[in-house]
Amino acid sequence: MIRLAKSVVDIKEAQALSGVILDDGYLGMGQEVRLFEDELKGFLGGRGAVICVNSGTAALHLAVMAVVKPGDEVLVPSFTFVASFQAITAAGAVPVACDIDPKTLLLDLKDAARRITRRTKVIMPVHYAGAVGDLKAVYSFARKYKLRVVEDAAHAFGTTYQGKKVGSFGDIACFSFDGIKNITSGEGGAVVTADKKVREFVKDARLLGVHKDTDKRFSGQRSWEFEVYHQGYRYHMSNLFAAIGRTQLKKMPKFSRSRQALASRYQKELGCVDGLDLTPMDLSVVVPHIFPILVKNGRRDGLRVFLAERGIESGIHYYPSHRLKFFSKPGVKCPRVDEVYAKVLSLPLHPDLTRVQQRTVIETVKEFLSHG
Ligand SMILES: Cc1ncc(COP(=O)(O)O)c(C=O)c1O
Structure with missing residues (x-):
């Protein structure tokens, strides 16, 4: 059988996992996740913070949630994995299905423009197959209509646009590290953004909304008395996933x-x-x-x-x-x-x-x- 896609892993990932299990002994979110985030940031370059979560869908969900109010509309190509749509509805927003350019298979901005209403607040270009097309035009479009951009970059880890890695510039980019992606962490994903507000929101939202829990976990502590300001989810990445991801990143x-x-x-x-x-x-x-x-x-x-x-x-x-x-x-x-x-x-x-x-x-x- 010649397989369509597969996890490309070997003894190195197994050793990384056994390192966490036998040496560290803490499988939840801690040092490995912090290191994976730092190394991803180093790989991507640019000014964005990297926040790891347990799937690409979770990354999209929290990214959209950070920039919409219930009922806001999100322009998104219909030609995408259902995760893009589910993430939008999970955030309480409304996906507005757009057509694509039949050559590039990417979002058609002319068609998207026709679907704009006064509730349109976000555009989600999907970097289908890893290609981003005319991303500059997407950002000009977003400026013109005052929209936030959440890039579904699940396919585009490693792709470069005008000399910069996708995720190292722009508004918000979301990656997936599921089993068959350009790198895998078993399951996993990341939100990358330079927007401080979005970053702080996503960091808390991945940990049930517990304020500043990320900092506690990265210094090996627990939050016993804490505050919650908004809805959150149990979306954080575990040290096990991060250990696989760190090994894969070296192979990138x-x-x-x-x-x-x-x-x-x-x-x-x-x-x-x-x-x-x-x-x-x-x-x-x-x-x-x-x-x-x-x-x-x-x-x-x-x-x-x-x-x-x-x-x-x-x-x-x-x-x-x-x-x-x-x-x-x-x-x-x-x-x-x-x-x-x-x-x-x-x-x-x-x-x-x-x-x-x-x-x-x-x-x-x-x-x-x-x-x-
Ligand atoms: C275009 C696209 N968006 C989002 C996702 C969601 O990523 P995950 O599977 O990590 O939740 C995928 C995953 O296949 C995808 O292909």
């Missing part, structure tokens, strides 16, 4: 090179194949999380079955969120999302994918498409 240069090399080989080999389109992705700056192709002529599902019969996993990222019962609204349409959804297929992409395996994937795709 290798992971990035590997993901970029694999994606670049796909681009080279599949770029001119009849019957499919690729999305433009500048692999000198993007660290791709997935490798989507657009299969034309109604043949996506046929190719998916053909691959599966030959032991090759593929994925469909993503089912349009505006079509889900919980999020659909009468009259809300995203025709380009629907169009792309019918064509999109993700090919295997992870640092453990061998050249021989990738060759098999490429040849199998070509074989299917060469037979009309």
Whole structure:
């Protein structure tokens, strides 16, 4: 079986875990989390604070919560993992499904502009596959309409934009470190922001709202008498997760090179194949999380079955969120999302994918498409 995605871990992560279990003995949130946050900050560079939580969804939830009031609207592409939408509703806000550019597969700002109302307070660009598109235009848009920006950067850990790492600039960025992301901490996520108010809110909100509990935990203490100013959740990261994350972060240069090399080989080999389109992705700056192709002529599902019969996993990222019962609204349409959804297929992409395996994937795709 050639896997679509996987956790790329070895003895080093196991040793890091055993270090926490046997040497430290405290598995909750403490020194390892503090170190992971510092090291992430060092990796990203820039002025932002990094606050680790136990999932990317939790990161988005708290980030949105920090900048909205109940009923505020958030512009978000329908073409995303359902986590983006769930995080918005969890924060008491309303996701406004937007259409995408059918080439970049990223949020279409012209379409987003048409969906603005006086309740619109946030825009959430989703860095699909790891690419950010014209992020400068997103920020100009946000300035024009006085919106906060919460970047769903779950796919974009390591990606650079205009010489800076995603998360090291801008308003608020949220990463995911779930099992198959560019780095994993087992499960986990992070909010990155230079906004002091947001930072303090998220730090408390991840620990049930207990004021300044982060500082206590990082100095090995507990908060016995404390204050709570707002709703909070049990979203903090554990030392166990952080130990895995710290080990993975050291491997990030290798992971990035590997993901970029694999994606670049796909681009080279599949770029001119009849019957499919690729999305433009500048692999000198993007660290791709997935490798989507657009299969034309109604043949996506046929190719998916053909691959599966030959032991090759593929994925469909993503089912349009505006079509889900919980999020659909009468009259809300995203025709380009629907169009792309019918064509999109993700090919295997992870640092453990061998050249021989990738060759098999490429040849199998070509074989299917060469037979009309
Ligand atoms: C686009 C996007 N946003 C948010 C998330 C949520 O991250 P997590 O799985 O860590 O909660 C994911 C995870 O797959 C994602 O792909």
